[in-house]
Amino acid sequence: MYRTLAVADTDELLDLGDVSTxxxxxxxxxxxxxxxxxxxxxxxxxxxxxxxxxxxxxxxxPAGVIRVKNNGAGETPVFEYLIIGLT
Structure with a gap:
């Protein structure tokens, strides 16, 4: 899944979809x-x-709540991620 950080300099929750484990x-x-x-x-x-x-x-x-944020000031990075788990 490709995702663009919604707001620069603001962390956001990584969307796990319907994966519970x-x-x-x-x-x-x-x-x-x-x-x-x-x-x-x-x-x-x-x-x-x-x-x-x-x-x-x-x-x-991963055992905790996962959040992502841009590394450089004012940036809204595009990233790709894959969640492997159980629903």
Whole structure:
């Protein structure tokens, strides 16, 4: 699924669709670098940065709330991701 960050400099929840038990997430930055918070609680804190043109990040068995945000000020990155899991 391709997605564009809706608002620059604002983190947003990664849409898991109807997947309730996530086994893995594969995510690739298409335009601009993307920060990922793997255990969001009350404030965004990047745990991982996915760089444009780099090998996609594979996140096995994520345990927390996952949010994404642009890495560079004022950017709205396009990214592609695949959710593997059970509905």
């Amino acid at each position: 996530v086994g893995a997430i594969v995510i690739r930055a298409i335009t601009n670098n993307l920060d990922i918070d793997l255990d969001y609680v009350s404030a965004f804190d990047a745990d991982l940065t996915v760089k444009v043109g780099a090998v996609p990040a594979v996140i096995p068995y």
